[in-house]
Amino acid sequence: MKVNGLTQLLDAVAQVFSAGGALSLAEPAFLPRSGQTRMALAVAQAIEECDVLVVEAGTGVGKTYAYLVPALLSGQRVLVSTATKALQDQLFARDLPRLVHGLGLPLRMARLKGRASYLCIERLERVRQGRTAPQDPQVLRTVADVERWARITRTGDLAEMTALDERSPAVPLVTSTKDNCLGSDCPHWQACHVNLARQQALEADVVVVNHHLLFADLDVRDSGMANLLPNTGVVVVDEAHQLNDVGVQFAGEALSSQQLVGYARDALRLTQEHARGMADWLVLCATVEQAMRELRLQAGKPTVGGRLPWQGITPQGVDGAKWRAALVRLGQSLRALLKPLAVMEAMATELQRLYERGVELLARLARFAAPADDDCVRWLEVGAQHLRMLESPLSIARIMQQRLLQRTLDNDVNNESEDHNTSERKAWIFTSATLGNDARLSWFTDSCGLRGAKVLQVESPFDYHHQAGVYVPQPFAAAGSVQHSLQVAQLVLDAAQRIGGRTLVLTTTLKALHAISESLRSALGLFADLDVLVQGEAPKLALIQRFMAAGVSQSPQPRGAILVASATFWEGVDLPGDLLQLVVIDKLPFPPPDDPLVEARSRQLERVGRTAFHDYMIPEAALALKQGAGRLIRSESDRGVLVICDSRLVSMGYGGQLMAALPPMRVLGSLSEFEEALEQLAAARGQGKR
Template sequence: MIQDSVREAFAQGGVLSRAADHFRPRTGQTEMALAVARAIEQGGALVVEAGTGVGKTFSYLVPALLSGERVLLSTATKTLQDQLYGRDLPRLMEALGLPARTALLKGRGSYLCLHRMELARRDASLPDRASTRALAKIEQWAQVTRTGDLAELPGLDERSPLIPLVTSTRENCLGAQCPRWRACHVNLARKEALAADVVVVNHHLFFADLAVRESGMAELLPTVRVAIFDEAHQLNETGVQFLGTQLTTGQGLDFARDMLAAGLQLARGLVDWQQVVAVVERAARDLRLAVGRTAPGARLRWVGPAPEGVDAVAWAEALDRLRQACAQAIEALSTVSEIAPDFERLAERAQELARRAERFAGPCDPDAVRWVDAGMQLRLVQSPLDIAQAVRDKLLREDGPEASSRTWIFTSATLGDDERLSWFTQPCGLSQAEVLRVESPFDYAAQAALYVPRELPRPNDPGHSAQVAALAAEGALRLGGRTMVLTTTLRALRTIGDELQSRFSGSGELEVLVQGQWPKRRLIERFREGAANGQPGCVLVASASFWEGVDVPGEALQLVVIDKLPFPPPGDPLVEARSQRLQSQGRSPFSDYSLPEAAVALKQGAGRLIRRESDQGVLVVCDTRLATMSYGRRLTAALPPMRQLQSRSEWLEALERLAGLTRTSTTDPAVT
């Protein structure tokens, strides 16, 4: 029985004592591990919400490894993938004495493409000298790397414009016709995955394959009996990205760039490449111009023949011009198709672009929603409202005798605010799954406090963000930094960031870090350092991805300030379509959608504060609705059970206590 082995492993003095520093048995961790073991033995779907500090990674890894089954592990990000593969799995396998073979599989954009690297070397249009130097560094690394995983290359900025030139996409990969096919890092990674006992992937790769059956999972998944999804709260939003259809003007421009490079290098003089490419580029830019000026990051509704505010005739003509430009490109490419496989693949890309343009010229599919993301480029999107049907049809109802015995584990620290975890299970098609909620072992009442400042203006008042910045500045000064400000909008991010940077610029008191000024990893590293090595303490102002997955344990973070309740944006087309569907079912869009969304997001943001059993801190929610509106009780109940501060004086006392603890711990080596 797997459960007996799991119980022994988690017992006092068991094998986990050798795998984890300071390990001690936790009731919740063992409870989750036994539930996972039962699910593996019996088959079916298990959904587990495991509060921060439970230790859910070991709770699913130990029974999975002890089962001896082939296991697929899917995480939310490539960073978590690397942590699982490079740290957690090796440590556990050594402690358990298991010789399991493991493999790491990422999307093709994470791996060096040797063929495209060679094309880039001959490309005279590299962006700048820095790109030329970076390419030389990549070429040198390419001689020694075994995996080709660009994450292993130190000093390569993840935002480098060179990366698209030395990696492949599903659209531009030449497949078996590639001259470097035998040495292809993507293929070697897939072969290792097919031969491994435990394969670590990410949600994006999993759903990309579910949509197009291209990434290698089509061969891998049928051989796996246990599939585990960590950070499962991201599954629905990740899935809808891939299960719909997208067309971007950037795809057209990338296609034109690749066609020009291949034409001039491999078939110069046989086709007027400049003219053919110019037609495609003009068509892509005309599609962007058809929308006109928009606010940065605008998302346009699209319920009729054209997006909101866009002339329907001009829009239809622009889509048709793009389709015709692709048709002309296909004709030109057909005249040189036998010279190199690059031209055949380019023709296939042109056909796909034309097909998508034609699809978006027609009506939207039923049970789907369309919109346009408008920025420097356009992104046309048709998306399902959730992944429920895809999960039921493609995962839970797979054909074959092994389907009924397959085990699906879904886990995260935040999956809903009711007993059935409906926020997660309903849109993911898992309403019939077994559900388990495991509470955090932290003593939140002793470790953390919640403060809702009543004197602040309403969240939509013009002066609200400035008041949030002033409050954050006051708290950060008293704590010597150690403050993270989480915003619900990019506008608030900019306003609060500018206010704080203006307040502390040149003073040497605090360093204000704002999302976007550096890569995320560098921002987190600097924030964790805090006032170490003679540096000033830090305030970090961030939005979006910083609400989750950011781990800053210890005294580096003692104050989290959230600017307002994170309700879904009412003007968002996907939010509107989901709300309308609930209304048509006689349900309340606010109670059944907006409130659960806000509860989960608020819980994720609050989760940044207490990461270890010794952490102490204060959470400030700068939205009076949490204290004054009836639904505030439901949102507060979704938060960890922190003690509540009722006045400004109590808030200042809490800050002083935290500052006193910090001074004591930094001066007295006996305090831990």
């Protein structure tokens, strides 16, 4: 159903969001919000004008419906990209069906993920037949669970197996990669879950993907996106603040020891099947593995963080002559394996693919043997038994302009010529709750090459001053000191006991995460009325479910919960109501200065006369702080307290800039005010009201 013309689309969108509109009829809890309507109308206009729009929509605006309603009513084919597969599943399984039903639109919807998310029938069969049999009994049990599920699944999406940890070593055994996929020669080609998912996406009116998949076809991966984008009229990038970080991963180069060792082992298996006796394959493949092990040894022991800067020919701290010699030996051994393959590739399709894969790996190795480009950053990741060589651009601005926006729009976003055929163009909508701290949202638009885009900022409808308070404890141990984590743990313990758990602790390092969680558990013992949940001890979803269950327990002696987490828990965690009432951030989330990407971006700014700390570090910390604080207030009825255990927020000159990035919560200026706020939370819950 297409609404013809801008005026008609604007009128239709306004009607949907009105007090008596389709949303109020479909969802009894819906209330018209001026900010949501304003965003929806701006999206409608961008769609009709095939424009690029960047929208920062504060928590509670309802941005999902604000972009979906005009996109669906436009009659255009819609592609929505989210930050994670979990958000992708939520959008596809909950938000879209509700809205499509409420609007009465007969639209076909599809969800498309990368091939690693789908069961590979051929790979599972290989495991079943013992051709790639794992030795670990736990892995075997997991594969058996996958096999039972494989008999009933229609989609092959491993996310259906909620008990399967995506980090399980069983996952790569039952999924495919571009390198080991047999393509059309696979005996299960017609039933392939990846192929079926891509076909459904090509036939759908609305397709939900994730950012990794959106960028995947910029690299050598075959994602299926190349066929989707040209036929899409509207592209929405939700949680767009993650776009640059995801994009630089795919726009760069990577070569790992796992890739090279895996190639050598695949080569031995395939040559034994198709070219046995035609070369000394065992020696050739073993030589590649041995050369890879020698290169790993030259990288030395893993460092804290595991990343070595790589500005010149050799990674920092590595013996240059020995490193280059090992790199040369690895290249020679790989070339020696490819030489007999080159004359035998026509014997079998699998040998042809094997040869092409080896040529690509050799080309990547040659790139890492040469100096990096000036606009790239290179580093080495060193693990206990593996290494990865990585190179990335400092931002995706050029990539967005030249390889994504320009390719699909067939036009530069800043080109306003009237001669372009708008039927070949598409609307791009980028949105998130945190995109910058200035009117241009330059933190996001500069890094993503969107300086010419239209920008809209929609404030959160929440009454933060009434609903939440922010407390910076003073005096407090210096951030990063041994005493700091112990003091954070003590503060958390005292506060969580007052309110019955309902506490999320966000740390900036894994070291702090372990120190705080261990201190809490030591103080509480085994039989306390508070559980301490720790990131890494279970999948993220399982931890959140356990935290929620503790918050709604109706037992005579309910056990509350404290969740101590880092990294991904700073965003994408939605715990409304009484479930979460206290968020504690251990220290200001400045980017790690020894991170190679951070170092390179800092050097780039200083080369042009700017200050890395003020122009890069502070804006990055402000956005991260805003994301973490956003976990606290998720609805109009929420109440809570945010604690930031870093005295620099009030003692340093830049503290005011970081405080300004937070939602406008009331400031709790003393310990007594903090304790009073906690007592009010406990009392309100005890009375059964907010």
